[in-house]
Amino acid sequence: MKLLVCISHVPDTTSKINFTEGDTKFDTSGVQFVINPNDEFGLTRAMWFKEKQNATVDVISVGGAETEPTLRKALAIGADAAIRINAEATDGHTVATYLATAAKEGAYDLIIAGRESIDYNGGMVPGMLAAMIDANFVTNCISLEIDGTTATAVREIDGGKETISTVLPLVIGGQKGLVEESDLRIPNMRGIMMARKKPLTVVNPTAEASKTQAVAFEKPAPRGAVKLVDAENIDELINLLHNEAKVI
Amino acid sequence: MSVLVYIESEQGKFKKAAFEAASYGKAVADAMGSSLVALTFNTEDASELGAYGVEKVLNTNSVADFNAKIYADIIKQAAEKEVASVVVLSSSADSRYIAPLLSVGLKAGYASNVVAAPSSLEPFVVKRSAFTNKAFCNTEISTAIKIVGVSNNSFGLVENKTTAQLENFSPSIAPSSTKVTSVDKASDKVTIADADIVVSAGRGLKGPENWGLIEDLADVLGAATACSKPVSDLGWRPHSEHVGQTGKPVATNLYIAIGISGAIQHLAGINSSKIKVVINTDPEAPFFKAADYGIVGDAFDVVPELIEKLKVFKAQNA
Ligand SMILES: Cc1cc2nc3c(=O)[nH]c(=O)nc-3n(C[C@H](O)[C@H](O)[C@H](O)COP(=O)(O)OP(=O)(O)OC[C@H]3O[C@@H](n4cnc5c(N)ncnc54)[C@H](O)[C@@H]3O)c2cc1C
Ligand SMILES: Nc1ncnc2c1ncn2[C@@H]1O[C@H](COP(=O)(O)O)[C@@H](O)[C@H]1O
Numbered sequence: 001m002k003l004l005v006c007i008s009h010v011p012d013t014t015s016k017i018n019f020t021e022g023d024t025k026f027d028t029s030g031v032q033f034v035i036n037p038n039d040e041f042g043l044t045r046a047m048w049f050k051e052k053q054n055a056t057v058d059v060i061s062v063g064g065a066e067t068e069p070t071l072r073k074a075l076a077i078g079a080d081a082a083i084r085i086n087a088e089a090t091d092g093h094t095v096a097t098y099l100a101t102a103a104k105e106g107a108y109d110l111i112i113a114g115r116e117s118i119d120y121n122g123g124m125v126p127g128m129l130a131a132m133i134d135a136n137f138v139t140n141c142i143s144l145e146i147d148g149t150t151a152t153a154v155r156e157i158d159g160g161k162e163t164i165s166t167v168l169p170l171v172i173g174g175q176k177g178l179v180e181e182s183d184l185r186i187p188n189m190r191g192i193m194m195a196r197k198k199p200l201t202v203v204n205p206t207a208e209a210s211k212t213q214a215v216a217f218e219k220p221a222p223r224g225a226v227k228l229v230d231a232e233n234i235d236e237l238i239n240l241l242h243n244e245a246k247v248i
Numbered sequence: 249m250s251v252l253v254y255i256e257s258e259q260g261k262f263k264k265a266a267f268e269a270a271s272y273g274k275a276v277a278d279a280m281g282s283s284l285v286a287l288t289f290n291t292e293d294a295s296e297l298g299a300y301g302v303e304k305v306l307n308t309n310s311v312a313d314f315n316a317k318i319y320a321d322i323i324k325q326a327a328e329k330e331v332a333s334v335v336v337l338s339s340s341a342d343s344r345y346i347a348p349l350l351s352v353g354l355k356a357g358y359a360s361n362v363v364a365a366p367s368s369l370e371p372f373v374v375k376r377s378a379f380t381n382k383a384f385c386n387t388e389i390s391t392a393i394k395i396v397g398v399s400n401n402s403f404g405l406v407e408n409k410t411t412a413q414l415e416n417f418s419p420s421i422a423p424s425s426t427k428v429t430s431v432d433k434a435s436d437k438v439t440i441a442d443a444d445i446v447v448s449a450g451r452g453l454k455g456p457e458n459w460g461l462i463e464d465l466a467d468v469l470g471a472a473t474a475c476s477k478p479v480s481d482l483g484w485r486p487h488s489e490h491v492g493q494t495g496k497p498v499a500t501n502l503y504i505a506i507g508i509s510g511a512i513q514h515l516a517g518i519n520s521s522k523i524k525v526v527i528n529t530d531p532e533a534p535f536f537k538a539a540d541y542g543i544v545g546d547a548f549d550v551v552p553e554l555i556e557k558l559k560v561f562k563a564q565n566a
Contacts, residue, residue, distance in 0.1 A: 011379075013512065013513045013516070014512055014513070017382040017383045037493075092348075092358070093357065096348075096352075118379070118380050118494070120378060121361060121378050121379065123344050123360050123361075124347070124351065124360060126348070127347070127348025127349050127351075127352075128348045128349075128352050130349070131348065131351075132352055136425060136426050137317065137349065139316075139344070139345050140344075142487070156341065156488060157342070158340055158341045158342075158439045158441040158442060159433050159434060159437065159439030159440075159441070159442070160431065160432050160433030160434060160488075161433075162428050162430065162431045162432065162433075163428070163429045163430045163432075164427065164428055164429065165427050165429045166426040167425045167426075176494065181481045182481075211358075211391045212358070212359060212388060212389050213387065213388045213390065214385050214386070214387055215373055215387065215388050216385075216386045217378070217383055217384065217385050218383065218386065220381075220383070220384070220519065223538070223540075226526070226539045226540065226541065227540065227541050228541075228542050228543070228544065229542070231544065231545030231549065231550055234543075234554050234557045237525070237541060238554075238558065238561050241502070241523070241525070241541070245522075245541075247444075247445070247501045247502040247522070248445070248502065248561075
């Protein structure tokens with residue numbers, strides 16, 4: 001089984017979000033980048049397929065040279081080879097188009113991406129990719145088993161979950177549940193050494209027009225101070241929620 | 249030309265998020281001087297949609313079970329039939345599943361998590377939340393057809409009385425190798441996605457045995473229950489209740505956080521809720537800086553009393 005894991009290189013969850021150039025660009029100064037948390041769950045599940053079902057695992061990212069440490073980390077965790085598509089990830093559609101080209105070339109059976117990235121937050125790349133390469137697609141995926149060419153996936157729905165039976169080729173939008181938090185791996189010394197020798201191929205894409213453009217960013221308006229209510233005066237809280245906030 | 253809205257229903261009833269999507273669609277249609285068409289599945293009576301400005305309803309009875317690919321294809325055919333220039337969906341799990349597929353099918357740019365009506369039609373610019381609610385991004389959609397995913401509880405319900413004409417729609421349906429084999433869903437519980445109020449608790453509750461308190465409070469308020477990440481990692485509560493940057497986003501009218509410290513990852517996911525109430529023993533807990541109302545106190549004293557007082561309040565205001 002040939003498996004591809006899509007890796008989005010995103011600001012660490014503790015990052016403060018600021019913008020520069022007249023609020024048109026994300027300010028990366030002082031920001032730590034990590035593997036998108038949803039992708040990390042997917043990568044860890046991919047390691048299981050590698051170890052238990054002999055899958056080969058490639059990782060791919062669309063981005064500049066600054067994303068290479070993130071790809072190297074994925075190699076250190078155990079992926080076999082990495083591909084970097086040398087382009088700025090301008091919008092979901094563009095990223096999906098580049099990934100689709102690579103996915104077709106590699107003839108992957110299974111592509112694991114994340115439910116959403118924590119930076120752009122589009123929740124769109126995996127679905128678009130699936131549609132472009134005419135693969136089956138399951139998002140919000142919290143469990144995945146492969147048996148030959150059939151797949152059984154569990155998808156989180158609003159208020160519950162559903163089990164889906166489908167066939168490869170398949171694209172997944174994964175999240176926690178695919179593996180547990182405690183299954184996540186930290187690269188060890190051996191992994192880091194081996195990762196240096198693994199192939200990281202850089203591909204230049206053909207030009208692609210994006211369908212959406214970020215015009216300007218905004219930060220949420222600063223909020224007023226909290227109104228503290230005495231623990232002995234619960235009636236006051238109910239009164240405020242009813243008459244002032246009008247939410248009960 | 250028209251604006252098309254995809255209307256979801258649940259057990260034969262239209263979802264509130266669908267009415268919100270229709271309200272949004274009506275605002276766009278009015279601004280463009282066009283009309284609002286809705287697409288429903290397996291509906292007999294669509295008159296309720298008239299309240300939100302829907303003039304025409306295409307209903308299809310061609311599929312029984314949900315299938316994202318097939319639904320996306322049907323919405324595409326409806327959009328083409330109605331010459332839609334904007335297609336509006338909600339932010340439900342199903343809508344978010346469908347929208348990217350539809351986007352490729354219609355060659356239409358898609359903006360998700362949209363929180364406000366377009367600030368301009370030419371160019372078409374919408375405000376969406378990004379960086380897991382830590383910021384907003386004004387996004388231009390530059391394709392002829394535009395797809396907008398409206399964030400829950402962001403636009404609200406706006407009534408616009410008209411009469412909705414129901415029309416039968418028979419799209420062509422391609423076979424699919426994807427099938428839902430089982431659904432596991434509590435029908436008696438309010439879901440985080442659909443709730444107006446969410447009651448959420450963290451490690452301050454000490455252990456799973458104390459969650460009766462949280463469920464009781466949720467019951468009185470008709471609320472959904474949620475929790476912080478460590479609580480689900482510890483197995484005290486199911487993963488589906490984990491909210492925050494790496495869990496579910498929450499955008500409700502009222503979010504009550506009990507024994508949750510207010511870490512940046514937690515706040516990121518719940519920030520777009522309108523009113524936030526915090527109950528925490530520690531006056532220095534960061535959550536107080538992000539809240540509208542707060543009580544410094546022990547959950548085990550405050551919550552039981554809150555439940556009793558709310559029961560009295562509910563009885564009086566019934
Ligand atoms: C990559 C990453 C992603 C993450 N994503 C998320 C996420 O999506 N969602 C999330 O929630 N967290 C997330 N976290 C974890 C986050 O950083 C915090 O660790 C977590 O939110 C803390 O949970 P808590 O508030 O329940 O527990 P604690 O931080 O332990 O806080 C417990 C609080 O309860 C209070 N308390 C104690 N006893 C009582 C009492 N009797 N009555 C009232 N209050 C009491 C304490 O004063 C304290 O403020 C993430 C972390 C990382 C590293
Ligand atoms: N620049 C990128 N390179 C590779 N994969 C990406 C990129 N952006 C997004 N993805 C994948 O698509 C998923 C959803 O991203 P998004 O649609 O941006 O929310 C992520 O979890 C990744 O798996």
